[in-house]
Amino acid sequence: MKKNPEEIAEDYFGCNDRERAAFELGIKLGALFHQFVGAPVSSENIEVLERAIEKTTERQAFVKNAEVHIIPKGLERRTESVFHDYTTLSGDMLDATVEVDFKGINAKGRLKYVEELDYPLMYIEYIK
Amino acid sequence: MKKNPEEIAEDYFGCNDRERAAFELGIKLGALFHQFVGAPVSSENIEVLERAIEKTTERQAFVKNAEVHIIPKGLERRTESVFHDYTTLSGDMLDATVEVDFKGINAKGRLKYVEELDYPLMYIEYIK
Amino acid sequence: MKKNPEEIAEDYFGCNDRERAAFELGIKLGALFHQFVGAPVSSENIEVLERAIEKTTERQAFVKNAEVHIIPKGLERRTESVFHDYTTLSGDMLDATVEVDFKGINAKGRLKYVEELDYPLMYIEYIK
Amino acid sequence: MKKNPEEIAEDYFGCNDRERAAFELGIKLGALFHQFVGAPVSSENIEVLERAIEKTTERQAFVKNAEVHIIPKGLERRTESVFHDYTTLSGDMLDATVEVDFKGINAKGRLKYVEELDYPLMYIEYIK
Numbered sequence: 001m002k003k004n005p006e007e008i009a010e011d012y013f014g015c016n017d018r019e020r021a022a023f024e025l026g027i028k029l030g031a032l033f034h035q036f037v038g039a040p041v042s043s044e045n046i047e048v049l050e051r052a053i054e055k056t057t058e059r060q061a062f063v064k065n066a067e068v069h070i071i072p073k074g075l076e077r078r079t080e081s082v083f084h085d086y087t088t089l090s091g092d093m094l095d096a097t098v099e100v101d102f103k104g105i106n107a108k109g110r111l112k113y114v115e116e117l118d119y120p121l122m123y124i125e126y127i128k
Numbered sequence: 129m130k131k132n133p134e135e136i137a138e139d140y141f142g143c144n145d146r147e148r149a150a151f152e153l154g155i156k157l158g159a160l161f162h163q164f165v166g167a168p169v170s171s172e173n174i175e176v177l178e179r180a181i182e183k184t185t186e187r188q189a190f191v192k193n194a195e196v197h198i199i200p201k202g203l204e205r206r207t208e209s210v211f212h213d214y215t216t217l218s219g220d221m222l223d224a225t226v227e228v229d230f231k232g233i234n235a236k237g238r239l240k241y242v243e244e245l246d247y248p249l250m251y252i253e254y255i256k
Numbered sequence: 257m258k259k260n261p262e263e264i265a266e267d268y269f270g271c272n273d274r275e276r277a278a279f280e281l282g283i284k285l286g287a288l289f290h291q292f293v294g295a296p297v298s299s300e301n302i303e304v305l306e307r308a309i310e311k312t313t314e315r316q317a318f319v320k321n322a323e324v325h326i327i328p329k330g331l332e333r334r335t336e337s338v339f340h341d342y343t344t345l346s347g348d349m350l351d352a353t354v355e356v357d358f359k360g361i362n363a364k365g366r367l368k369y370v371e372e373l374d375y376p377l378m379y380i381e382y383i384k
Numbered sequence: 385m386k387k388n389p390e391e392i393a394e395d396y397f398g399c400n401d402r403e404r405a406a407f408e409l410g411i412k413l414g415a416l417f418h419q420f421v422g423a424p425v426s427s428e429n430i431e432v433l434e435r436a437i438e439k440t441t442e443r444q445a446f447v448k449n450a451e452v453h454i455i456p457k458g459l460e461r462r463t464e465s466v467f468h469d470y471t472t473l474s475g476d477m478l479d480a481t482v483e484v485d486f487k488g489i490n491a492k493g494r495l496k497y498v499e500e501l502d503y504p505l506m507y508i509e510y511i512k
Contacts, residue, residue: 009377013379022275022279025282030286038417040184055172081133119468121265125270140507147403148508150403153407156414158411158418162419166289166347247340255403261467265467295440311432312425315425316424342444
């Protein structure tokens, strides 16, 4: 019987299904960070940028849901100057939650700036 | 008298205002290409991605208007597989028009795949 | 006793150490894909770009080793034209191997174009 | 007589050669900023990243020379933690000079953080 693409892909993996779910979460969080950091952001386009990051993430393999909030750091200094009307998106402005479903295993991950670490941490909330 | 930010910036430039307008157009087209190429795109998120590219471009200095169309190449092969449900945005899928206004000079530029060149060309339609 | 940053981070995680290792691998592969796809590449700069991707990946948390090969697809059409002297890096040109060590657990992952899937697959070779 | 690619491209442009040179400079500076911002950077990989940005820029149409320096801001806080061993490249860490030659017209542009503006300014040094 001919294998479907998911089965062909599975033959490449040397890990169990929960580890696979964790791996898929990591891919999506690493991807969204490095795809969108650097984008020009202002109070006028925060929402459309949040939706675009969500919708591009949700198209990727095994993603069930994505929620993105951009924290408008650095926008408060805003002046009438054309140069200060926006900032570039940085990792510490992102609060992103991604849920994957791999063969019935649900895993939820998050990218969030952790003040105590002064670092935009990507972590797994749960796998179940 | 204190200079405003635009005047401070102008002191750095060794060119005339039309050349400056051309330069600003180039920046915006180069930026949007390299910021968004690689993003996952499917028929479900094309529109929100188009709006996000427009809105992030419009926030940048001197931009009056931006219009972006994504040509859905490579999405027709779509199957039920989770791997083929989307493609990654490439330069030849982008048709983007940007207008800048620098001190009353209007310049319009475009990024468009030119079949004859097999190349996503960035060009200036006019400066006036 | 004061916790160190790694311990503070661990409190955020709801998964075991092998799953964490899998997650860290995913982050690195997702990151390198979306950071570098779109970069201009030609036979003259393939090597320096490969080294840059390796070295930027190796600086990230828990990475022991990274190896990157860029397959020069699309460069053979090369002509004397300034437009065809290079191409932009796409996912199917990347063959990247990343090894992480999380608390003694070794995990190896890879990004490679799989012809049978017509897809740049990211997978875990092993976790041990 | 058959037109070459450069001639085909020129038919799209509604501007003079100096403006074209300015436009090409803008493209390259916008491109390098948005391609590489977000990359992980540490004292160990600054040099290879600088060379990669130079070499990818130099492959693009009409570029004669590119020089890139990364100012290691944010690396001084370095500790023994795996999270603080690097930072992500931001626009204000970049000092990049690009020279283009379009039909004998030489133009030099630069991306540099300007303290007075608190802004990574892209500007044209000269066109001649």
